[in-house]
Amino acid sequence: MVSVAPQRGKALTHRQRHTLGGIVQGVGFRPFVYRLAQERDLTGWVRNTPAGVEIEIQGDDNALESFDSALRNNLPPLAQVTSHDCSAIPAGDERSFTILPSGTGSADIRIAPDSALCPDCLRELFDPADRRHRYPFITCTNCGPRYSIITTSPYDRPNTTMTGFPLCPDCQREYLDPLDRRFHAQPIACHSCGPQVSLLTSSGEEIAARDAAAIQATELLKEGAILAIKGVGGYHLAVDACNHDAVQRLRQRKQRDEKPFAVMAADLTTVRQLALTDALEERLLSSPEAPIVIVRKRPDTGLAPLIAPGNGWLGLMLPYAPLHHLLMQDNFPALVMTSGNIASEPVAFEDHEALQRLAGIADYFLLHDRPIHIRSDDSVLRVFQGRPLFYRRARGYAPRAVALPFTVTPTLATGAELKSAVCLANGHHAFLSQHIGDLQNQSTLDSFAHTVAHLSDLLAIKPELIACDLHPDYLSSRFAEDSSAPLIRVQHHHAHLASCMAENGLEGDAIGIIFDGTGYGPDGTVWGGEFLIGGYDGYRRAAHFRPVPLPGGDAAVHEPWRMAMAYLYQACGETAFTLDHPAANQLPEQEQALFAQMLRRRINSPLTSSCGRLFDAVAALINVRQRVSYDGQAAIELEALAESAEEGSSSRPSPEYPYKIIDHAEEPLQLDFSPMMLAILADMHAGIPASSIAYRFHTTVASAATEICLQLAETSGLERVILSGGVFQNRLLSEMIYTALSHRGLHVFTHHLVPPNDGGIALGQAAIAGRRRI
16 A cells, blocks of 8 residues: 545445546556545545556535545646446445555556656756756656666666666655655655766767766856767767757757757747747647747848757657756757767767767767666647648657557557557557658567567567568568567558548548559559558559659669659650750760660669659759758659749639549559650740749649549548648648548548658557457
């Protein structure tokens, strides 16, 4: 027994049993219930169980009704209740309310994500009279690390990386007091008994410790130094966001030519000076999850231009760890805080690893001795249709469950290759891991394997089958093949369809518009501009973009001019090489015949119906981008260019470019954009601004997708439409298609819990495979 309230000596009337599931452990739920009972003179008990929390509560009807209302509507900040059953039971004879030791039973384990510093702890952090004044690891049951520090279940201090920091008498007293907000807060500590920070040179020499380390780190940042800063789920690389030279030096050392950097703003006042934000964006920024939110940039912000070159948007976040607040308070309006890694490697999270891998980038290291057990990068999202749309789901959200509309057998889904995340599912719930990275090197594969093992152990889910992508060469597929569990291969775009359906709680069939860059098709070609009809139990390919060669294979992904030439070759044959346009200038005259032969004979030129490659082709054709330095760069810059036309236009938009719908009996419809390419060339030669062409291109794709979808809705009788795939990170195109279909009476569903890109595909794999084994 943990604690007992004073006796009330009150007559007892009715008794109820409440059982709650979800994230209800490690978030202050039992002391919350205890306080509710105390305030209402109720008796009974509360305890943790393997399935969640169980309560027996007794008192008069009015008090029980008030208790039930508070239990449903005034939850602790980090709690998330996914099931709540209440039943009447016979009265007991307790004279008090008690917190009992944990019970036994079947497990339904939930782990809380890491959370941003709460307002109470923030106030104490800067209160000179508080014993945790300026302590970089201040926390309570309402905030702080969870998922990143737990080593095994259940979530008790000995099973976290805080096990090496025994509580001092003052912290122990708080830990045991159910009326204290630090009651059973596993990460609590103070200056006397907890972790500490240190400042090191790039060679590993310590030059400051404790508070002096944070103070000196601030001065170094002001001088333009690059610091590697250990955070909640890994390391950041930080510089003063207003120091152009420092940002430029960081780009050079990190080998990150143009991809935007994330920026940490000091507070919401600063956010409003840097960006045009709405109420929802500010609410997300200030939430316990504290994600990076992509917001529209204000002109003349004072930030270094190299933070987001050629981009009208900024990825902003607020300080979420106590150390961030100590560094920024009254010191900086904004810091660049980019992931502590090089190129395609996963974010560094272990100290020895960071000192080795980041020594060539960082001038100094601000680290601490609280180990991180599971790395977790910052989450990234933007707002779409009044809801969050994830680009990357990680810290703050993982491993929160997604409710499934049906029951699945214990399943592991290994996802795809890019933007890797895995999913464990059992019963009515699926648990998507944090973003892992691109599975293209050994260090990311090691992180992938560690995540699978750790999450399986935490959730006590032993997979009885495993799902993977159809692509035989993905490292995630090979990992699945090496498992002893039965294997189910799931087509890439079918998984996208199922992922969006699952998070929206849909069953039955729907029309899926699945637009992305690459997905292996069962016909051996590269899919990516797909219109599917189906659901979890199967699908048919109802329509798709007309395939074009992918000249040079993966080389075409990095050099968009190749796709421009492929589309023009499809439109007008070898005349494409004699036309005057920027893409043709990328190919020396002596190589044109060889390139034409490659296209004609399909030498190292697999066919693709990819929507992403269509965006690349148009970006190259109008000279936005001939080569890319990161995934999706050409499409992102093409969208930004189109948005500039949208904002600057006061007249009616131009009609869409021409396209054709090819209808062969018994075959999927084909959407042919070849005529559009020639029309774009004509506009270029007529002097039409590139921004207007980019906007008209978006209008054309949206119009064509709408026309195809309306045909399929008429012939199939289906009224539900799914939008999924990485292309639907494009705000402009998504808005156009969503609005057009909604205005025509169709019900359009988008992602809001998991990313539309490959970071959400494991959820769809798990739903398809797990359901198949019911």
